[in-house]
Amino acid sequence: MNEPRYGRYTVVDKIGQGGMSVVYRAIDPSLDRAVALKVMHPHLADRPESRARFAREARAVARLRHPHIVEVYDFAPADSEQAYIVSELIEGPTLRAFAEDHALALPEAAALLMLPIVEALAKAHEAGIVHRDVKPENIMIRPDGSPVLMDFGIAQMVDTETLTATGTVLGSPAHMAPEVIDGHEVGAPADVFAVGTVLYWLVCGALPFAGPNPSALFRRILEGRFDPVLRRRPHAGRAMARLIERCLATDTAERPSAAELADALGERLADAGITDLRNERRDFVGDPAVYQDELGRRLLPRLVTRARSALDQRKTARALDLLDRALALDEHHPEAQALVERIERGQKLGHRLRIAAAALLLLGLGGAGWWLAADGATGDLSGGDGQDPTAAGQLPLDAPTARALDAGAATASPGADATLASALDGTPDAASDALSSTPDAAPDVAPDAVVDAGRITARPIRPRTRRRRPRPVIRPPEPEPTPPPPTSTARVAIHGQYKGARVFVDGRPEGYLYVIERKGGLDLPPGRHEIRFQNPGCADQRHIVEIAEGQTRAPPVAFACQHRPATLRVEGPEILEVRRTADGRPLGRTNQDIRVPVEQLKSRISLTIGPLGDSVERTVTLTAGERQVLRLAGRPDP
Numbered sequence: 001m002n003e004p005r006y007g008r009y010t011v012v013d014k015i016g017q018g019g020m021s022v023v024y025r026a027i028d029p030s031l032d033r034a035v036a037l038k039v040m041h042p043h044l045a046d047r048p049e050s051r052a053r054f055a056r057e058a059r060a061v062a063r064l065r066h067p068h069i070v071e072v073y074d075f076a077p078a079d080s081e082q083a084y085i086v087s088e089l090i091e092g093p094t095l096r097a098f099a100e101d102h103a104l105a106l107p108e109a110a111a112l113l114m115l116p117i118v119e120a121l122a123k124a125h126e127a128g129i130v131h132r133d134v135k136p137e138n139i140m141i142r143p144d145g146s147p148v149l150m151d152f153g154i155a156q157m158v159d160t161e162t163l164t165a166t167g168t169v170l171g172s173p174a175h176m177a178p179e180v181i182d183g184h185e186v187g188a189p190a191d192v193f194a195v196g197t198v199l200y201w202l203v204c205g206a207l208p209f210a211g212p213n214p215s216a217l218f219r220r221i222l223e224g225r226f227d228p229v230l231r232r233r234p235h236a237g238r239a240m241a242r243l244i245e246r247c248l249a250t251d252t253a254e255r256p257s258a259a260e261l262a263d264a265l266g267e268r269l270a271d272a273g274i275t276d277l278r279n280e281r282r283d284f285v286g287d288p289a290v291y292q293d294e295l296g297r298r299l300l301p302r303l304v305t306r307a308r309s310a311l312d313q314r315k316t317a318r319a320l321d322l323l324d325r326a327l328a329l330d331e332h333h334p335e336a337q338a339l340v341e342r343i344e345r346g347q348k349l350g351h352r353l354r355i356a357a358a359a360l361l362l363l364g365l366g367g368a369g370w371w372l373a374a375d376g377a378t379g380d381l382s383g384g385d386g387q388d389p390t391a392a393g394q395l396p397l398d399a400p401t402a403r404a405l406d407a408g409a410a411t412a413s414p415g416a417d418a419t420l421a422s423a424l425d426g427t428p429d430a431a432s433d434a435l436s437s438t439p440d441a442a443p444d445v446a447p448d449a450v451v452d453a454g455r456i457t458a459r460p461i462r463p464r465t466r467r468r469r470p471r472p473v474i475r476p477p478e479p480e481p482t483p484p485p486p487t488s489t490a491r492v493a494i495h496g497q498y499k500g501a502r503v504f505v506d507g508r509p510e511g512y513l514y515v516i517e518r519k520g521g522l523d524l525p526p527g528r529h530e531i532r533f534q535n536p537g538c539a540d541q542r543h544i545v546e547i548a549e550g551q552t553r554a555p556p557v558a559f560a561c562q563h564r565p566a567t568l569r570v571e572g573p574e575i576l577e578v579r580r581t582a583d584g585r586p587l588g589r590t591n592q593d594i595r596v597p598v599e600q601l602k603s604r605i606s607l608t609i610g611p612l613g614d615s616v617e618r619t620v621t622l623t624a625g626e627r628q629v630l631r632l633a634g635r636p637d638p
Helices: 048-062 095-101 107-126 160-166 178-182 188-204 214-223 238-247 258-271 277-286 288-312 316-329 334-379 399-410 414-425 428-436 513-519
Strands: 009-017 021-028 033-040 072-075 084-087 139-141 147-149 490-496 502-505 508-512 522-524 527-535 538-547 553-559 566-571 577-580 586-589 593-596 602-609 616-623 627-631
Touching: 009 033, 048 072, 095 139, 095 188, 095 616, 107 147, 107 188, 107 258, 107 277, 107 288, 178 188, 178 214, 188 238, 188 258, 238 258, 238 316, 277 288, 288 316, 288 334, 316 334, 334 513, 490 513, 490 527, 502 513, 502 522, 508 513, 522 527, 538 553, 566 602, 566 616, 586 593, 616 627
Parallel strands: 490 553, 566 627
Antiparallel strands: 009 021, 021 033, 033 084, 072 084, 139 147, 490 522, 502 508, 502 527, 527 538, 566 593, 577 586, 577 602, 602 616
16 A cells, blocks of 8 residues: 555545645544544745744644634644644535535524634634634534634744745635735734625625735725625625624724624524524534524514514614514515504604704794894884984884973973073074083083073983894795695506515615515606616616506506626636536636526526536536636635
8 A cells, every 4th residue: 555644644535725735534543533634735844944833833723622623633743844734524514615505595594603613713812823714615514513613723834934935825815804915913803804704705695805806806805895785685684784894894993803703693693592502503504494494484573573672662773674684584474564664654754743843943033033123123223323313204203202202301491491492493593502502511510410500401422332233134935836746646566576676766766675565556646757676686677657647557567587697707727618517508618707697596506617528517506696706626725
């Protein structure tokens, strides 16, 4: 027998290959058990200092004891010319293979699989060890449903200087954190970022960052440009969406720690009533389709109950989020429909109250302006130049004012009155002499003293204060004329294939299809209207509806999805033909984008890759309008 040996371990067969190592199934003769033997490529560990560091880091990883971290049994000593690690052999698929074979319909399923991985990372970060290469290919699933994180610490066991010299990139580009690309210090937040990309992929069915080449991909990661979770998956729930997007923050300080992320995922599962995690995970992996159907039935009443509670607490946005998820599970659920209608009635009432409040405010401002203007006009009895306007004939005296002036005149002395009267009856010169003969009041005379001795009674002139001019009258603006309401409306029934499609009428959003269907359709006034449907996996669809005056019903409008083609890229070490297995029809070639027509939002197709007689078969799940990458086994990870 000529099987290669590494230490005491005998290689049985090759089971995988990556950018830094080759993985073999091997036999440990001491314990007579099968093990996984990971051998580093010679060009990465051909120097004594590299092997010494490899042994030091392997020893640190071997001390990590966690049920969801692959157990390290042995490793090459520092003085060995070989560099290898012997670990537990996991008999099961990778997370990538599992998710591609079984679509995850509920975000709780993604949390169920990833919570143990995040807990494992929290344990490692506490010990000061960073994984640096978290991705679906490095997570395997045991037959009992338990996920296990592989290759822990391998990326940092290799000398960075050697990797730079050979041009090898640490980690996988689509899962790299911005600080890794920028060459900054890499710590625990980089692992959290990578977990965020995996969660996004599981929940949304696509990676958050993609590009036609590594430069474009890295630029998008550095800029933090990705589609929000709810745009990709409207029914994922705001709590899960916010959690994933926090993990993908470009600023490391904005990301949660692994421990915080584990707590948050645990809360999401507890809210869903998932508490027996081990048995739930076993049932899920055993039959994903049946488990998710049963989980959906359990979730539905919980979502409706929590939505009712949120609505009672006036948390309308929270209630709508929960009801959206509930109606995605059962669009005809009567209590969920009733709660949505209650919210819509409340929103209409609130809109009317806001309009009424605005009208009252405008009326109040108009009345206040009129009162101020009137008060300024009657209260300012002086002209702009300080003269009495009554003397110039500017303002008429009312009766009370006239009586007051007469009473004041009666208090003057008779002699003064006679002198003044005779002067006024004479010539103008005489009147001037009479007025000018009145001496000025002495400085020590009190202001109200009356000077007798046949002279005119006079009071000192007090300085007048300049009063403000009358304020302009502020009148409420005239309301814009509103067109008269239509004499009639016509009911247009709306039906559709996908209830999550959004409906627009004349460019204005009217809501989701399932809500409009539940209402019985749309009420449209006479005229020409455009009804448009939007769904991520379907081409936009437009319908023109003509409503005549007096018409009460119009022909129904149906949304039939014209699925956008999916984009498939099969990456392999050489250019090979890619054919559909069912009919042998060629689709394209490897290492180039292939547009694949699909008939559903998610379609599973079998592929035959390579020439007849020397081909491989793969199964892939394609999503309409999205891009999927399939890597052939044996191709090094980028």
